[in-house]
Amino acid sequence: MGTDPIFRTAGSIPDWARANLFSSWPNALLTIGIVYVLWQALPSLVNWAFIEAVWHAPDSKACRAASGGGACWAFVAEKHRFILFGTYPFDQHWRPALACIVLVALWSVSALRAFWKWWLALVWTGGLAVIALLMWGGAFGLPYVENERWGGLILTLLLTSFGLAFAFPLAILLALARRSTMPALQGLAVGFIELVRGVPLISLLFMASVMLPLFLPAGVTIDKLLRAQIALILFAAAYLAEVVRGGLQAIPAGQYEAADALGFSYWRKTLLVVLPQALRVSIPPLVNSFIAFFKDTSLVLIIGLFDLLSTIKVSLTEPAWTGFGVEAYLFASLIYFAFCYSMSRYSQNLERGLAKAEEGRRR
Amino acid sequence: MSAAAMIEMRKVNKWFGSFHVLKDIDLKIGQGEKYVVCGPSGSGKSTMIRLINRLEAHQSGEVIVDGIELGDDLRKIEAIRREVGMVFQSFNLFPHLTVLENLTLAPIWVRNTPGKEAEELAMSLLERVRIPEQAAKYPGQLSGGQQQRVAIARALCMRPRIMLFDEPTSALDPEMIKEVLDVMVELATEGMTMIVVTHEMGFARTVADRVVFMDQGEIVESAPPGEFFSAPRTERARLFLSQILGH
Numbered sequence: 356m357g358t359d360p361i362f363r364t365a366g367s368i369p370d371w372a373r374a375n376l377f378s379s380w381p382n383a384l385l386t387i388g389i390v391y392v393l394w395q396a397l398p399s400l401v402n403w404a405f406i407e408a409v410w411h412a413p414d415s416k417a418c419r420a421a422s423g424g425g426a427c428w429a430f431v432a433e434k435h436r437f438i439l440f441g442t443y444p445f446d447q448h449w450r451p452a453l454a455c456i457v458l459v460a461l462w463s464v465s466a467l468r469a470f471w472k473w474w475l476a477l478v479w480t481g482g483l484a485v486i487a488l489l490m491w492g493g494a495f496g497l498p499y500v501e502n503e504r505w506g507g508l509i510l511t512l513l514l515t516s517f518g519l520a521f522a523f524p525l526a527i528l529l530a531l532a533r534r535s536t537m538p539a540l541q542g543l544a545v546g547f548i549e550l551v552r553g554v555p556l557i558s559l560l561f562m563a564s565v566m567l568p569l570f571l572p573a574g575v576t577i578d579k580l581l582r583a584q585i586a587l588i589l590f591a592a593a594y595l596a597e598v599v600r601g602g603l604q605a606i607p608a609g610q611y612e613a614a615d616a617l618g619f620s621y622w623r624k625t626l627l628v629v630l631p632q633a634l635r636v637s638i639p640p641l642v643n644s645f646i647a648f649f650k651d652t653s654l655v656l657i658i659g660l661f662d663l664l665s666t667i668k669v670s671l672t673e674p675a676w677t678g679f680g681v682e683a684y685l686f687a688s689l690i691y692f693a694f695c696y697s698m699s700r701y702s703q704n705l706e707r708g709l710a711k712a713e714e715g716r717r718r
Numbered sequence: 719m720s721a722a723a724m725i726e727m728r729k730v731n732k733w734f735g736s737f738h739v740l741k742d743i744d745l746k747i748g749q750g751e752k753y754v755v756c757g758p759s760g761s762g763k764s765t766m767i768r769l770i771n772r773l774e775a776h777q778s779g780e781v782i783v784d785g786i787e788l789g790d791d792l793r794k795i796e797a798i799r800r801e802v803g804m805v806f807q808s809f810n811l812f813p814h815l816t817v818l819e820n821l822t823l824a825p826i827w828v829r830n831t832p833g834k835e836a837e838e839l840a841m842s843l844l845e846r847v848r849i850p851e852q853a854a855k856y857p858g859q860l861s862g863g864q865q866q867r868v869a870i871a872r873a874l875c876m877r878p879r880i881m882l883f884d885e886p887t888s889a890l891d892p893e894m895i896k897e898v899l900d901v902m903v904e905l906a907t908e909g910m911t912m913i914v915v916t917h918e919m920g921f922a923r924t925v926a927d928r929v930v931f932m933d934q935g936e937i938v939e940s941a942p943p944g945e946f947f948s949a950p951r952t953e954r955a956r957l958f959l960s961q962i963l964g965h
Contacts (some may be wrong), residue, residue: 611774613810617824617876618799627823631814 415676430679431686433609434670438686439662441506447498451509457482458512468708479520486513490703506661508690514662516654518587519645525588526595531625533600540684544596551593556654559586564658583655598644600638603629632691635709642702646695663687724880724911725770730779732765740776740951742937745748749879752912754943755924757932758958763915766932767882770913771795771802784879800828802875805883808839809865811857817844817868818853821875829876835877843871846867862896872956874905881905883914890951923947931955 377383400557407425410432412418418427431438440451461482464470490509493499505513515633534546551559563586571577606629614624634641656665667683670676725747732740739762747753755763768774768827769781772788772795781788783798785943792910812820821914823839825831831839844850847867849860866886873881883902887895899921906925916922922929922943929946939946950956 458825607810609806609808609810610812613804613806613812615773616771616799616802616804616806617872618796618828619824620796623827627827632812635814638823 358634388662428682430676430682431477438666439507441666442504444500450489454486455509455512457486457518457533493715508663510661511652511663514584514587515649517584518591522591522595525592526599529596530599530603534603537546548593548596556590556651556678557657559590560654560658566609583658583660594644598637598640602633608630639702639706642698646698722785726782728780728955730776730781739935745936750909750911752906752925753928753930754926755930756917760811761932762935763932764884767884767913767915770882771799771804800876801878803876803878804882805869805873805886808887809869811865811869813857816854816856821872825875840875842932843874847871861894862890863897866898880911880927885915887918902954
């Protein structure tokens with residue numbers, strides 16, 4: 356980002372350093388301090404991660420013997436299929452892999468403003484149907500795979516995507532209800548939002564997995580994955596509703612009055628005039644919530660679902676490969692970071708793009 | 719006076735909390751008549767015309783528009799709003815839509831006009847307010863005067879029988895006031911029923927059938943402009959006129 360104001364551009368390197376790194380005594384001290392820390396930490400980190408790292412080894416002993424204290428990436432190489440796809444049948448791993456690609460493609464398409472049309476909903480419906488077919492199978496010659504065996508990255512992505520896909524419309528309804536003039540509707544929305552926001556996600560997940568079955572009539576069972584998914588949807592909806600409400604509050608009363616005066620009914624006014632403006636305003640906080648939610652899904656491991664983080668945990672329990680937690684969790688962090696960072700970059704671009712468009716509208 | 723009343727108010731009262739904004743308002747406006755409402759700020763003029771399309775609700779008395787009495791019935795309110803166009807002081811155009819989309823939105827979604835027909839209507843109205851070349855722009859790219867003319871065209875797109883203007887030129891720079899008033903004068907000569915809250919006394923003189931002077935929530939005077947300007951009957955009106963015409 357060359358436009359950052361903290362980096363003044365100057366002609367030569369000494370000039371640049373003087374302007375940016377040694378402009379004052381505290382600044383100079385800070386620069387020297389950081390250089391010292393990097394000097395101390397970087398070589399050993401590089402040494403551990405690359406120079407002395409072992410990339411191929413038959414088992415942990417060989418890995419330990421081969422490395423002089425370096426990282427054992429052979430562990431990740433050995434276990435990546437399990438980490439990414441969990442206990443999904445090994446010869447069918449292409450199916451969750453393809454499902455991951457379809458999901459990422461869906462998100463990427465939704466990210467382009469040219470595709471912000473009503474038919475995007477159809478694209479999503481179709482995409483999710485393809486993913487369901489891929490994951491469950493049972494048709495077109497694909498063997499059936501029960502969802503107890505789904506796991507790893509695809510589970511994380513699915514929980515996030517389905518979570519957001521259902522939570523987002525629900526959140527809009529909740530936000531509208533909360534601003535409604537009907538006291539009962541408003542009370543319900545406020546009650547729901549405050550209740551869900553008032554408890555940790557873990558307790559919601561426990562409720563969904565342990566307590567909910569107790570309340571169901573005998574013989575009725577809801578799939579564990581579905582229960583967790585519902586808990587996640589409710590959780591996300593409560594948070595997103597508050598974000599959307601913030602956007603709604605940013606719309607001036609004149610917009611409502613103009614729409615009213617033209618004879619719009621409540622829903623037409625909301626869909627055509629209010630929401631398009633309100634959602635635009637709420638994009639940065641929405642993306643922020645999306646990122647948080649993506650990482651929050653990892654909590655499903657406590658109720659025994661094999662998301663990305665749980666598969667890592669399980670892969671570490673195999674006796675032959677114990678003791679490689681740092682490598683394993685670094686691998687997971689990289690995956691999480693890749694997704695979250697691209698979301699964050701995207702939201703920054705979007706903000707800049709919308710700001711520019713806004714400026715265009717203001718001449 | 720011509721024909722039956724388009725708008726009738728009988729003993730209308732309204733309070734904001736404990737503040738009595740409108741006191742026993744009686745008003746009768748016939749089809750094609752042009753009323754100018756003036757008075758000091760806080761006198762209740764805007765509130766009064768906002769009763770006509772129920773942007774504000776009255777608490778006692780009757781408001782009858784085009785034969786329909788306004789109450790809590792939403793369908794009646796929406797029916798009235800389709801017949802009553804409104805122009806606001808702050809334009810209130812939809813900033814996320816182009817000028818053309820601003821104009822076609824209500825005909826398409828409220829009147830179920832086919833898209834092409836709505837666009838033709840919109841373009842003809844943009845020509846009438848003399849800015850057809852701005853159709854593809856966004857409201858924020860236009861000057862205040864242009865925005866207000868778009869707002870007038872947007873209201874006309876619904877083919878209303880009554881037009882309400884709530885201080886349409888108060889937020890405009892002086893050089894833009896004329897272009898908006900010209901459009902309004904034209905509209906008046908075509909026979910539209912109009913109620914205009916404004917301090918543009920020149921407009922009142924040339925266009926109005928009657929000038930209504932309000933103060934502290936009451937209609938203090940209601941007279942043809944010639945009479946009102948040359949011989950105001952009350953001290954309050956005389957004071958008001960001297961204040962706005964005095965310099």
